[in-house]
Amino acid sequence: MLPSPTVEFSVPVLVARHSDLYSRYLSGDDSAMEEASVLMQELACDVAFRDGFQVQFPLYHSGVFSPHLHSLPRVAGDGFHLGTHLAAADRARDVSRDRELDAIVTFCDDKGRHHWKSPSFSSDCDLPSGYGSPLEARNSAKSYISHHAVSLPLTTIVSEFFLFYSSPVTLPDRGASWAFDVTKARNDGFDAILYQNRIEDGGSDSFVALYPHLIKSACPFTCGEDGQLIPLVRRFALSNPSCLY
DSSP, rough: OOOOOOOOOOOHHHHHHHHHHHHHHHOTTTHHHHHHHHHHHHHHHHHHHHHOOOOEEEEEEEESTTTTTTTSSSSTTOEEEEEEEHHHHHHHHHHHHHHHHHEEEEEEOTOOOEEEEOOOOOGGTTTOBBBBBHHHHHHHHHHHHHHHHEEEEEEEEEEEEEEESEEEEEEOOOTTHHHHHHHHHHOOOOEEEEEEEETTTTTTTTEEEEOOEEEEEOOHHHHHHHHSSSOOOTTTOOTTTTEEE
16 A cells, blocks of 8 residues: 655646656656656555545556556456456466467377367477377366466456555455455445455455546556647546546
8 A cells, every 4th residue: 555645746846747757758768667657656645645545556457458458447247356466467377378278179190199289289298199088188288288377478468557445345355256246345335345365476465446437557658549648637536437547
């Protein structure tokens, strides 16, 4: 969780500072991104303190959603899950592994031996001479892919966010079954769920965001649909469902 604010912001000064950092970033100054990120964190603390919220950062989400491609986080159904960078990376690897497992195909050669293949691997990596049955080939494929999943290319996007909340509820990790608890938490007046992740980055704190307007992109340099830099002073409008504003 970010600390209470220690800086009072003047809007004109903040706009000018952010614009200057963006110019430095475009000119190749890598330190400008880090400085802008710190400035953004300080502003987030100020907004949270002013509006009566807590703010959590950094939090990461793994999935098809990216603030560079979309602006409205999808919170329907199981909510919008956020956690440590390691938890998000673990989740991304799990998705890649599951897709690889779903794509396993077995086939028989002209000698009656059974083989398997998937988009990234094949039985040539495991037992080129083949197996005695389709079931044996499939089981070997599952074992091989599970043990080598770390080498699979990631097929989901890991993005960084701020999460604002004022009324969280703490629940056990529900695994892949969050829909009931998400609906109940909303109906009971909560705006976030906190849980101890027992699967990805086991033991770490994770969150389920229940409302899109409380999820904000952590990228300090973000452009609007007009291609112009969105000033930091417009990035934490907690009534706006866009993660960019």
